[in-house]
Amino acid sequence: MSTDTQAPDTMTTPIMPSFDSGPTDRKLAIICSKGNLDMAYPGLILANAALGEGIETHLFFTFWGFDMINKKTMEHLKFSFVGNTAMHPPGHFGMYMPQTLGGLPGMTHMATAMMKKQIAALDVPEVPEFLEMLAASGCHMWACRMSADMMNLVEDDLYEGVEGIISATDFIELTDGAQLLFI
């Protein structure tokens, strides 16, 4: 490629990142439907990344995902490797944990503690603190009406950052034009 018709780079307008002055019109909605520790994080991490890019982000908690915002459970999400054939001891790829082992008493507690330790080692916060961080970054959080009714939960039972308990229709309306992830 010839550049001899151009002025040298140093003479042109400075090369600088395009940060855009205002928020983008991109919008992201993530439906969090799981209450396992390992399945709580993908939605939180992606929401955090989107918010850092100035993207309007909505989290909708439904069914087991309520455990992520229920004040009584949000600190105590668990991880079990029962049913997860990809589980291997940390650093031992190719070695698999017998599924029956996961069902033994105390094994969920142990697996949870191990996973929490690995997450903390990366300086990634636990779920309640993560939600705080997302709220501070401007994340919108919503709880599912049907799930709340099924579980007899009201707004006071939920993390303060949740803006409201809304119906599926409300959620569809307010995420008009959004990209959507179901987790």
Place this chain on the structure above:
Amino acid sequence: MPTTTIAGHQVEVNDEGFLTDPSQWDESLGAELAHMIGVDLTDKHWAIVKFLREDYAIMGETATLRRVSTQTGTAVKDLFTLFPVKPAKKMAYVSGLPKPKGCV
């Protein structure tokens, strides 16, 4: 690697425009970079920039937004106020560092 001139400073940048050699940065350039992206630097901004520079020198990578928040005791909300919309990238840019690689 392209070279660009910013207020008389000739610096190497990547394709996006982030400085690739942190040693080519000084405070006057930082002020200029901030000006170019519409940020007026106050003492609070400078404290963050100073942390990012020092942390990079030790860790060898740019601090993520969370790391900046926890290490400097600055609320995430305030970081979004100081460097609006895309705080992690903007503070890295002003500090003459690569954009952060960490996820959180």
